[in-house]
Amino acid sequence: MNDVQPLSPAEARKQKINTIPSFVVEAINQxxxxxxxxxxxxxxxxxxxxxxxxxxxxDETLPLGATRQAFFSQGWLNFEPLYSDIGWTVICTxxxxxESYDPYFTFEEKK
Numbered sequence: 001m002n003d004v005q006p007l008s009p010a011e012a013r014k015q016k017i018n019t020i021p022s023f024v025v026e027a028i029n030q031x032x033x034x035x036x037x038x039x040x041x042x043x044x045x046x047x048x049x050x051x052x053x054x055x056x057x058x059d060e061t062l063p064l065g066a067t068r069q070a071f072f073s074q075g076w077l078n079f080e081p082l083y084s085d086i087g088w089t090v091i092c093t094x095x096x097x098x099e100s101y102d103p104y105f106t107f108e109e110k111k
Contacts, residue, residue: 016075017082023056024048024076028083030055032107045077045092045103052076083107 007015027048035041049071056062063070071077080090087110094103 013081016078019074020076020079020082021052021056021061023059023061024052024071024079025082026055027052028079039109041107043105043107045105048077048105080105 028043030051031043031047032041035043049068052071053062053068056066080092083090089108089110091106091108092103093106095101
């Protein structure tokens with residue numbers, strides 16, 4: 001019998017969330033602590049990447065040779081479900097092809 005079983009949506013989500021590195025979560029947490037006012041916080045995507053790189057280099061958890069592209073190719077910025085599960089509504093806002101601005105995340109306390 002085949003030992004490999006199909007992956008349920010819940011298990012796929014759980015496994016994906018578990019691939020987000022601790023340096024990304026710590027960067028977001030630091031920015032949330034610094035900016036939390038009146039139940040919401042806006043954080044630019046670039047700020048998360050820069051702080052996460054700094055933390056990852058300091059604690060030596062950033063993979064050797066990792067570039068900013070790794071944040072996208074590895075899905076390290078797909079953290080919305082992680083924070084949604086603990087009481088945040090997270091909205092990622094990105095420009096479409098006719099717009100030009102830095103992507104950002106809005107964190108709002110769930111009511």
